[in-house]
Amino acid sequence: MNCIVIDDEPLAREGMGLLVKKIKGLNLLASLNSANVAAKFMDTESVDLVFLDIQMPGTxxxxxxxxxxxxxxxxxxxAYAEYALDSYEVDAIDYLLKPVTFSRFQKAVDKAFSYHEMLQSKVNSQIESVEKDFIFVKSERRIFKIYFKDIRYIEGLKDYVVIYTQDAKIITAINLKNIYEQLPQNIFIRVSKSYIVNFEHIDSLDNNDILIGxxxxxxxxxxxxxLFDEFISKNILNSK
Structure with a gap:
């Protein structure tokens, strides 16, 4: 998988380059110091993955x-955690806080490899049918029966979703908006551009995030x- 690093700090670019070299299957094409330079580079080169800093001069x-x-x-x-929510609004694969540890870097790259494989394979998978308590999903030449109660959350990226249950994750070629429209709205709620959650599996939440397991x-x-007006406020137990 061909990748580039975009960061205005030389030491940060060097550090990311060293991490990339440790991952088999990652090919670092270039380390670039601005979005403008990167845009010109990407006009002529095929780039699969971008490691992208947020606060940079210019764009x-x-x-x-x-x-x-x-x-x-x-x-x-x-280096700034406050941009995490914005990153999900642009379908980012992951969000790494500096200084980046190798284990955290490896986790993000593994996720990127999985999505890259999906984009390359263009598998013919989709929702087969929706029933009262379950849904049939076609994925990798098989049809899976998934009960609504077993779906913990659903993650979307571009034209694919990953359905997470307690024991499995199932990938199918449908966008998040379309699958959400086919799910029971009294159980599932879309909480960001990239996630749908099963209300019954929420362990805790605050204004910024939800914890499921x-x-x-x-x-x-x-x-x-x-989320708070239509779901939480109707179910919360108020203490006096």
């Missing part, structure tokens, strides 16, 4: 990500009011 990383081809994956690398799911700014 920042969030704005640049909006211009990148849907076939190119983005992992943000930044060990998975922390960000709440998008444009989805927050509906």
């Amino acid at each position: 920042n990383g969030i704005e640049f990500a909006k211009t990148i081809s849907e076939n190119t994956l983005v992992i943000f690398t930044t 060990n998975q922390k799911i960000p709440i998008g700014n444009s989805f927050r009011d509906y």
